[in-house]
Amino acid sequence: MIPALANPQRFMDFSRWAAPWLGALAAALIAIGLWLGFTAPEDYQQGDTVRIMFIHVPAAWMGLFAYLCLGVASFIGLVFRHALADAAARAAAPLGAAFTGLALVTGSLWGKPMWGTWWQWDARMTSVLVLFLFYLGYMALQAAIEDEAKADRAAAILAMVGLINLPIVHYSVEWWNTLHQGESIFRKGGPAMAAVYLWPLGIMALGYTALFGSLWLVRIRAEVWRRRARAAAMKVVS
Amino acid sequence: MDVLVIDALHLEDVAVARGGRVLFEGLNLTLHAGEAVALTGPNGSGKTSLLRVIAGLIRPAAGRVRFIGPAGELDPEEARGRGLHLLGHHDGLKNTRTAWEEQLFQTRWTGGDEASAQAALAVLGLAWGAELEVRMLSAGQRRRLALARLVASPRPLWLLDEPLAPLDADRRRLIGEIMTARLADGGLILAAVHDPLPIAARTFEIAA
Amino acid sequence: MSLAALLRRELALAWGRGGGPLLACAFYVAMAALLPLAAGPSPERLAAVAPGSAWVALALASLLSLERLFERDFEDGALDLLTLAPAPLELVCAVKCLAQWIAAGAPLAVLAPVVCIALGADPSLAPLTFVCALVGGLGFAFTGGLGAALALGSRRGGLLIAVIVLPLFAPPVIFGGGAIEAMASGLHWRAGLLLLSAYSLAAVALSPLAMAAACRNALS
Numbered sequence: 001m002i003p004a005l006a007n008p009q010r011f012m013d014f015s016r017w018a019a020p021w022l023g024a025l026a027a028a029l030i031a032i033g034l035w036l037g038f039t040a041p042e043d044y045q046q047g048d049t050v051r052i053m054f055i056h057v058p059a060a061w062m063g064l065f066a067y068l069c070l071g072v073a074s075f076i077g078l079v080f081r082h083a084l085a086d087a088a089a090r091a092a093a094p095l096g097a098a099f100t101g102l103a104l105v106t107g108s109l110w111g112k113p114m115w116g117t118w119w120q121w122d123a124r125m126t127s128v129l130v131l132f133l134f135y136l137g138y139m140a141l142q143a144a145i146e147d148e149a150k151a152d153r154a155a156a157i158l159a160m161v162g163l164i165n166l167p168i169v170h171y172s173v174e175w176w177n178t179l180h181q182g183e184s185i186f187r188k189g190g191p192a193m194a195a196v197y198l199w200p201l202g203i204m205a206l207g208y209t210a211l212f213g214s215l216w217l218v219r220i221r222a223e224v225w226r227r228r229a230r231a232a233a234m235k236v237v238s
Numbered sequence: 239m240d241v242l243v244i245d246a247l248h249l250e251d252v253a254v255a256r257g258g259r260v261l262f263e264g265l266n267l268t269l270h271a272g273e274a275v276a277l278t279g280p281n282g283s284g285k286t287s288l289l290r291v292i293a294g295l296i297r298p299a300a301g302r303v304r305f306i307g308p309a310g311e312l313d314p315e316e317a318r319g320r321g322l323h324l325l326g327h328h329d330g331l332k333n334t335r336t337a338w339e340e341q342l343f344q345t346r347w348t349g350g351d352e353a354s355a356q357a358a359l360a361v362l363g364l365a366w367g368a369e370l371e372v373r374m375l376s377a378g379q380r381r382r383l384a385l386a387r388l389v390a391s392p393r394p395l396w397l398l399d400e401p402l403a404p405l406d407a408d409r410r411r412l413i414g415e416i417m418t419a420r421l422a423d424g425g426l427i428l429a430a431v432h433d434p435l436p437i438a439a440r441t442f443e444i445a446a
Numbered sequence: 447m448s449l450a451a452l453l454r455r456e457l458a459l460a461w462g463r464g465g466g467p468l469l470a471c472a473f474y475v476a477m478a479a480l481l482p483l484a485a486g487p488s489p490e491r492l493a494a495v496a497p498g499s500a501w502v503a504l505a506l507a508s509l510l511s512l513e514r515l516f517e518r519d520f521e522d523g524a525l526d527l528l529t530l531a532p533a534p535l536e537l538v539c540a541v542k543c544l545a546q547w548i549a550a551g552a553p554l555a556v557l558a559p560v561v562c563i564a565l566g567a568d569p570s571l572a573p574l575t576f577v578c579a580l581v582g583g584l585g586f587a588f589t590g591g592l593g594a595a596l597a598l599g600s601r602r603g604g605l606l607i608a609v610i611v612l613p614l615f616a617p618p619v620i621f622g623g624g625a626i627e628a629m630a631s632g633l634h635w636r637a638g639l640l641l642l643s644a645y646s647l648a649a650v651a652l653s654p655l656a657m658a659a660a661c662r663n664a665l666s
Contacts, residue, residue, distance in 0.1 A: 078659075133613035140609050144600040147257060153663045154596050157656050158610060161592065164652075165614055168645070172617035175641070179624050234258040293530060295665045319532045328523025334462045335455075343455050347448050347531060 008084055008224050015217040022214035029207030036200035049113045053197070056106035058205040059099050060128050062212055064166075066096030067131060069216070070138070071163035074156035084220075086152040087227065089159065090142065091219035095212060097135035103128050123177040127170045134162045241349070241392045242321040245306050246270045247292070247426055252301030254287045261287060262444055263300065271394065274417065274427040276435045279444035285430035286326065288444065289397045292428070294318040305395075320349060322395035329384035331372045338368035341386050348391035358390035359383075361416065377404035389416055396420070398429040402436070410436045449533055449541055456545030466511055467550045471557055474507040478561040489566050496565035497575065497626040504558055504579055505615050506608075508586035511550045513604045515542055515594045520664060529665060539657035540650065543591040551583030567630065574629050578622040578642060585618040585646035588653045595657040598664035618645050 037054035070092045077085035107128065111120045119125070138155055145151035246268060253263035261284035269275055277285050290296040292303050294314060305317035312321070331340050338359070345355035359365050362382045367375060375383060381404045388396055396417075402410050414436025417427055421437070429435055460466050481499050482492055519525040528538045558579035559572035567575075593611035600606055625638025 130613050130616055133609075137610040137613060140606055141596060141600070144597070144602040144606050147599070150599065150663055150666065154660055157659050157663070158596055161614070161653075161656050165617070168617050169613070172620040172641070176620045176624055179628065231258060293526075295526065295529065295662075297666060316532075318530055322530065324526055324530060326523055326526065328521070328526075330519075330522060330524035330527040332455075332459060332522070332524065334459070339455075339458075343451055344527065346451050347527065349532075 011084060012221065012224065015221050019214050019217040019221070022210045022217065026207050026210035026214055029203055029210055033200050033204035033207050036203060040196050040200060049110060050197075052106050052110040054200050054204050056103055056110055057201060058208045059106060060103035060124070061205055062208045063096055063100030063103055063128065063131055063135075065209065066092055066099055066212060066216075067134065067159075067163070067166070070096060071159050074159035077152060078156045078160070083227070084224070086149075086156070087223040088216070088220050089156060090152065091223045092216055093135060093139050093142070095215055095219065097132065097139065099208070099212070100128060100132045100135060104132060121177075123170075123174040126173045126177075130169050130173070131166065134166070138162065242312075242317065242394065243308055243424065244271065244312065244317060244321050244394045244426060245308055247395060247428075248302075248304040248306065249288075249292070250302045250304065252288070252291060252303065253299045254284050254291055254296070255299040256284070256287055260299065265301065265444070267442055269426045269428060271424040271426055272421050274421055274429070274435065274437055274439035276439045276441050277428060277430040277444065278432070278441055283444045285444055286399050289324060289326070289399055289428065289430060292397055293322060293324040295324075317395075321393055322397060323348065323388050323391065323393050324397045324399075325384055325388065325401055326399040329380060331380060331384060333373035334371060336369050336371055337364060337375065337383050340372055341368075341383060341390070344387035345390040348387060348393055350387075350391040354390040354392075355386075358386040361389055362386045362412070378406065378409060381405055382409065385413065385416075389420075394420075394423075394425045396425060396427045396429070398427065400431060401429055402431070402433070448531070449537060452528070452538065452541050453545055456542055457549055460545060460549035467553045470507045470511040470550045471553050473510060474503055474554055474557055474561065477503040477506060478565060481565060493566035493568075496562050496567035497571065497630060498623050500558055500562040500565060500567075500575065501578075501582075501619060501623045501626070503561070504554055504583070505586055505612075505619055507554055508551060508583055509590050509593075509608055509611060509615075510604060512546060512587065512590040512594050513607060515546055515591055516598055516661060516664075517594070517603070520598050520661075525661060525665060529661070535658040535661060536654040539591065539595065539661065540588075540654040543587045543650075543654070543657075546591065547584050547587040551587050552580065555579035555583050562626075571626055571629055574635065574639070575626055578625055578639060581639070581643050581646050582618045582622040585642070585649045586615065588646070588649040589614050589618075592653045592657050592660070595660035595664070598660065618642055621645060 033054060037051055040051075070089050073085045073089035073092060076082055077089055104125070107125050108118050111125075112118055138158055141158055142151045142155040145154055249265055249267040251263075252265040254261045254265075261282075265288070267275070277288065279285055287296055291298045294303075303314065305312040305314060305321065307317075330344070335343075341359055342352060342355050345351070345358070350358075356365075359368060362385060364379065364382055364386060367379065372380065372383070381401070385401065402413060405413065417425075417435075417437045421427060427437075427439070429439075478500060481495070481503075485491060485495070516525065519528065529535050531538065555576055559575040562571060562575045563569055590607070590611050593607040593614075596610060597603065597607045621638050621642040623638075625635045625642065628635040628638055
């Protein structure tokens with residue numbers, strides 16, 4: 001632990017004001033986004049249930065974004081042996097898993113009124129499910145190895161592998177779906193979506209991002225303190 | 239046979255931390271060809287870790303390990319891949335294989351050939367047991383089999399972790415003779431021990 | 447070359463006492479036998495899921511036989527020896543996975559069409575099932591080997607490796623299963639086989655890098 005946390009002080013100073021600020025921003029954006037979402041007109045096809053989209057879609061995006069952050073932090077931790085990066089990766093995982101889990105649950109809730117089933121094996125939802133499993137695998141591996149430094153490195157390698165595999169999995173699931181000519185209930189399209197939906201969606205996405213940022217900073221701080229406490233305890237013992 | 243010559247091993251300011259605890263720091267040690275050093279210190283002082291740091295398996299928290307060859311400094315990757323043996327508490331022998339199969343594989347793996355593998359078994363008095371499965375050997379015989387690959391291979395640097403523990407006095411003398419011969423050939427020996435080595439060796443104590 | 451010697455030794459160890467490959471095959475058959483027991487013996491239902499279930503059972507059987515791929519060497523010190531070699535650790539890992547594929551993956555691939563037909567699939571699917579199982583088995587061996595290397599030192603073994611690796615198995619399962627299903631429905635099946643081959647080759651090329659990194663991490 002001699003290299004320990006190379007320059008955590010600057011990070012701690014930064015996050016002390018950044019985390020609550022981002023949290024406030026997140027609260028504001030999400031409030032606005034939800035309001036816009038609930039006052040937007042009904043979808044001609046799906047009625048009121050389309051409103052779940054405003055919670056579901058950004059959650060799926062955040063699940064993916066969080067995994068990217070996890071991957072980048074893992075890469076930096078792996079290549080530069082930077083303990084703060086390791087802490088950041090460890091801190092991001094449960095957050096990403098939570099967003100992904102939220103996406104899965106809301107996706108299921110959205111699908112039920114439309115298709116009558118609680119789960120639909122379409123390309124996007126299956127990809128999100130596999131992403132969730134990636135998170136679980138990452139956290140399971142990290143928890144299973146006793147030596148923390150080794151656990152961080154092993155999990156970082158897994159995160160990189162997962163990052164490379166994610167597009168492959170997504171492509172394979174899409175291919176599988178076209179094979180079985182499945183229909184996506186989540187045909188949100190891009191330009192085809194009405195502008196009145198794009199605004200709440202975009203604002204919710206930003207709000208979620210700010211929320212992730214805030215929570216992530218808080219978790220990294222907690223992780224830094226935990227490691228400091230452990231290092232101090234080690235000093236006492238030896 | 240694939241021979242790499244190491245003239246010297248330098249440990250400069252090496253520090254090792256395991257599981258968050260610093261075992262030792264500021265360790266300096268130099269070993270020249272033909273020299274043997276007995277590494278001593280209490281249990282848990284980091285003898286095994288130091289050997290593994292030299293072998294490149296553990297990253298030191300600080301400091302450098304340098305290998306010097308006849309033409310100058312050697313690439314550590316190459317020195318470790320072709321120039322040293324690490325014999326720890328676990329010998330890496332597979333129980334279900336015969337002694338000869340293991341000796342042949344390990345010899346070939348570490349740069350020797352069939353002839354040297356056979357000769358080494360004879361030197362260590364194990365030729366009779368060549369067709370026995372490894373799990374049938376006693377602890378002392380296993381240890382001798384593990385040492386056989388060191389004898390059969392031309393690699394000069396021996397990193398040994400309590401190499402003589404299961405051996406009786408006669409065998410220790412035999413190993414001592416083998417070590418002396420290898421040192422005369424330009425070998426380097428660094429052995430972590432609790433008892434004195436059967437050869438003339440400097441003692442180096444790892445202090446916390 | 448010493449890598450060839452390593453391959454021979456790995457094969458000898460795999461086929462030696464304890465019959466690793468036989469165990470994997472027995473597991474495969476047992477799993478495949480459970481399916482009709484659970485789903486009921488109606489031939490249409492079974493035939494519909496036969497290729498898919500045979501494929502999934504194959505993935506699981508491959509996975510379980512990989513659990514000790516690195517663990518034994520890690521525990522008895524052989525991994526130290528294998529690391530301190532002129533050959534890069536990446537190649538060593540690749541050789542180990544290759545040996546695993548030859549020793550266990552190949553017999554499983556031979557069994558796969560048998561299991562498929564036993565579950566009611568059309569015999570005309572047998573050749574493609576064999577090829578997919580062989581090629582897919584290579585991907586399973588290398589990806590599973592990666593999981594085995596990552597889980598070194600964790601003492602959780604098989605379940606942990608499964609949790610790590612099964613999501614990574616999704617692409618080969620999809621491609622291979624898709625190819626067989628396509629042939630069963632009279633559709634274009636070459637695409638699935640090609641994609642499966644591409645995945646396996648990519649796994650062969652790339653996973654040794656991660657495997658070696660994981661082994662070095664465990665040894666440190």
